[in-house]
Amino acid sequence: MNPMAEQWNEKIRTANAHVHDMLSGLGREIYFPKEGILSQSAEATTHAKKYNATIGIATENGGPMHLNVIQDKLSAYSPKDLYGYAPPAGKPELRAAWREKMIRENPSLEGKAFGNPITTNALTHGLSIVADLFADSGDAVVYPDKNWENYELTFGIRRGAKIVNYELFDADMRFNAPAFRRALLEQKEAGKAIVPLNFPNNPTGYTPSVAEGEEIVSVLVEAAEAGINLVVVTDDAYFGLFFEDSLHESLFGKLAGLHPRILPIKIDGATKEEFVWGFRVGFITYASDDADVLTALEQKTMGIIRATISSGPHPSQTFVLDALKSPEFEAQKQEKFLIMKGRANKVKALLDSGKYEGVWTYYPFNSGYFMCLKLNPGIPAEALRQRLLHEYGVGTIALGETDLRIAFSCIAEEHLEDLFDLVYRGAQEIGQ
Amino acid sequence: MNPMAEQWNEKIRTANAHVHDMLSGLGREIYFPKEGILSQSAEATTHAKKYNATIGIATENGGPMHLNVIQDKLSAYSPKDLYGYAPPAGKPELRAAWREKMIRENPSLEGKAFGNPITTNALTHGLSIVADLFADSGDAVVYPDKNWENYELTFGIRRGAKIVNYELFDADMRFNAPAFRRALLEQKEAGKAIVPLNFPNNPTGYTPSVAEGEEIVSVLVEAAEAGINLVVVTDDAYFGLFFEDSLHESLFGKLAGLHPRILPIKIDGATKEEFVWGFRVGFITYASDDADVLTALEQKTMGIIRATISSGPHPSQTFVLDALKSPEFEAQKQEKFLIMKGRANKVKALLDSGKYEGVWTYYPFNSGYFMCLKLNPGIPAEALRQRLLHEYGVGTIALGETDLRIAFSCIAEEHLEDLFDLVYRGAQEIGQ
Incomplete structure (x- = not known):
């Protein structure tokens, strides 16, 4: 060793x-490796005030060499924060x-x-x-x-x-x-x-x-x-x-x-x-x-x-x-959080509204991007996924025999009811 | 299996x-995995024309959700080419x-x-x-x-x-x-x-x-x-x-x-x-x-x-x-290539000029970022590296007992002679 x-x-x-x-x-x-190239380079970064000939990149004018076709489009950032190796x-x-x-x-x-x-x-x-x-x-x-x-x-x-x-x-x-x-x-x-x-x-x-x-x-x-x-x-x-x-x-x-x-x-x-x-x-x-x-x-x-x-x-x-x-970061993130929360709450309201009875229950959800339906016996998840995809143009993920994962993260709030209506219709058709 | x-x-x-x-x-x-989440998602990308609820990202307005504090500085690129997963x-x-x-x-x-x-x-x-x-x-x-x-x-x-x-x-x-x-x-x-x-x-x-x-x-x-x-x-x-x-x-x-x-x-x-x-x-x-x-x-x-x-x-x-x-890519790349070639040629001309005798030979080099000196017996590479770093502010990489790697990729052509003069001086001092 x-x-x-x-x-x-x-x-x-x-x-x-x-x-x-x-x-x-x-x-x-x-x-x-403490005695290898990276650590000799690190030592040189501290002490090589005149010439640092350890660097495994090309430099020019005191910074990393780079092409203007790239830098012109990333001009909000300094070349030193883009091109060199991150530690x-x-x-x-x-x-x-x-x-x-x-x-x-x-x-x-x-x-x-x-x-x-x-x-x-x-x-x-x-x-x-x-x-x-x-x-x-x-x-x-x-x-x-x-x-x-x-x-x-x-x-x-x-x-x-x-x-x-x-x-x-x-x-x-x-x-x-x-x-x-x-x-x-x-x-x-x-x-x-x-x-x-x-x-x-x-x-x-x-x-x-x-x-x-x-x-x-x-x-x-x-x-x-x-x-x-x-x-x-x-x-x-x-x-x-x-x-x-x-x-x-x-x-x-x-x-x-x-x-x-x-x-x-x-x-x-x-x-x-x-x-x-x-x-x-x-x-x-x-x-x-x-x-x-x-x-x-x-x-x-x-x-x-x-x-x-x-x-x-x-x-x-x-x-x-x-x-x-950025000073605006927290506010902008909060704005997106509220959009996601709105979608999650809407899904729960729909599922609890009583309009979808007899084909599924659902697993607890309160966070993240997804929720999972637990389909009733006689409604195989893969068959429902295929039907939704090819009959209704609706993409979902089948997991195992009974579960259908729906990402509410990528569906606008105003479309969620139509989406679940279609999933429900598909499930009813499969279950018949 | x-x-x-x-x-x-x-x-x-x-x-x-x-x-x-x-x-x-x-x-x-x-x-x-062909039948997993990624492949069900890929299938949905083709067929889910109405709603694609498979996507493991958040979307908004038909593209990936994103924060303006980031996009404002990357505005030369489209959000779809930055935020979603690359395959x-x-x-x-x-x-x-x-x-x-x-x-x-x-x-x-x-x-x-x-x-x-x-x-x-x-x-x-x-x-x-x-x-x-x-x-x-x-x-x-x-x-x-x-x-x-x-x-x-x-x-x-x-x-x-x-x-x-x-x-x-x-x-x-x-x-x-x-x-x-x-x-x-x-x-x-x-x-x-x-x-x-x-x-x-x-x-x-x-x-x-x-x-x-x-x-x-x-x-x-x-x-x-x-x-x-x-x-x-x-x-x-x-x-x-x-x-x-x-x-x-x-x-x-x-x-x-x-x-x-x-x-x-x-x-x-x-x-x-x-x-x-x-x-x-x-x-x-x-x-x-x-x-x-x-x-x-x-x-x-x-x-x-x-x-x-x-x-x-x-x-x-x-x-x-x-x-x-980019139409300008080749020309810009060629410009940088010529700078690198100029540095390599200059190093070889210096080494072959006869001004550095009696302390080293060098391994063949004709390409890339680096060249390696092979130090004569009695000049240990690590001792020379330390001396160059602490006496002359010159960073190099010691490899094994005899070899000193010098990256000409990161030294401007006009400084190369001074650099090798210093390395030579250090080697003479160590060898005495």
Whole structure:
């Protein structure tokens, strides 16, 4: 093993042996080269006042060389904020701004010990970093039966982890804490589980109530007390889009500092929150009471970023940072939030109006982009999807046998009634 | 194994069993989900003429929802080319434009069968995709002793591959074909090798002559004839920056269609060629005479992109595409090329002028961003680097015991003589 990797492993082991045990084989092997080209370059940036001949880019007139056909259209930004490499961990000012935002929007983080957010190529990249650093072949990844399909590729196929699903809702359509508890405690013998918590949930648009959030936390503590090391990943992709009286914070705040066998990791980003999906700007943040653990995990994260994409897109990071700093940002974001909330409320009003009876129920939703219909027996989701698409020109997503996901995020409020009328008509026709 | 993965494997096996044998365990397991959310969304894009409620973004007024604080500064571009997700394989128009450019700049590709370039988060990402799809623990990755340090993390640490180095230059400072041949033929028992060919080379700035290129190709054919399956990766990061009478094409063109045991893969990108390092736009392209092999490898590549970053940055892809389409692009690029060539020529003239005697020789260079001094015995590279940095404010990169890398890409032509004078002075002082 590389001596630098071993050194960081030793620091983690000394501070918290459970976290050391959570690392995958790759998580132990990976490190960020301190004596390599990047760190010699960094040293030169500080000291090479006369000539810096270390830089792996071309320069001209004291800045990055660039073509005017590009710069002319991006003239609102300085070449230095567009063309050079962003650091592997992201632009420092962006990381600082995101950290401030995180604390402002999650008051439960006050006084908790957690690291500086590390910039990722958006949320999938954050999840794949977790998979690389923590998932070995056969490790259990415990998440609900209503989930984002890409977990399967990221954790299951790529890392050979074992997927363990539990039922998200009980018969009364509340969070199924007993099922969650059972799925976790089943991992007692293995002594390890990776637990993604995705709220607002994709595909259902569900966020737990405050009381349900407390139940989730207490199940996690019970599993940790039972000797299971838990890598708990809050997948906060749709953070902030809370339209009702649910939790309005990430559970990351409650989990930080909670138990030595719980390693909380926050995965979030600008993509959905700031309506910049294609920009690919996300973050991964670790919580630990030990500064050495935070530094070691940051180094290992930079190592895996260096080994997979080297760095994320610099223009995107600049655009997001600039937006976060703009005095009009909050007001403009609030305006869009109200549009989304209007759509969610309208969907709920329609579903509760009594006009659609006898073909479906629906899963709880109060947040995010989506809601899911649960179709009655005799109405297969895929058949309904096909009929809606080809008879009515209406696109929906079929999930499993019974569920139809509808993204209200992309339908104007005044069209929602017509949309659900058509879905209802299709369901009636299929059910006959 | 997933049935879709198995289906693609079977198509590869039927068309070329050697390519099937080259795949890693992960390479066999990975697939792009055809019946998942992305493909249902794609179907809806075609047929949902009335309402498309599949889209995982928010829309408004027929386009992606966005904040004016961002759009006001990017007004030269349409919101649809910035905010939505780019497809996992990249913007189709960008891929088509890059393919045209590839053929225009590599006439040896004429009439050869090769796939559509797939967009990556730049060159490291392309290399990490090769590592994921083709490198298993213990597989040999054969590349020269003068190399880019990140190969070690990407292939060695991440995938557990065995690094096999050969001497890039012989005693006469020519490409060391016998050493390359020996290193390859040593893999006969294992029957497999991954062979990155990085020309212009980082760190030396060396590109083989046409005759040396032919030698490299004939060594590869000899190894393939000996029964070794070869994943040959042309790492064309610095493509196009050819300042002398070397090869001016990627060896990918010569390798396409050459031998059933040779799978040529081209890794290239806009980052260095178009002076947009931080944009993170690269490409991976496979060559095969069989269309099924090309489709299967494209599907597997999309699968691994989906599982790691989901998609690359959309704004960057838009900016690069726009530049490629601009009528002024070629002329502006040529202008920058001439500046770089002026710097390279000046460095060579200085080194050959006779004014620096007795402290160093230099490795052949004729291309790219860099050149490497080979310091005489008694002048340790790290000691010289430190002295230059702290005494003279000059930043350089020390590589191993004897080599000092100097990036002429970032030093204006009129400063090069002063720079080398200082390096010479430092070397004399160290050597005393």
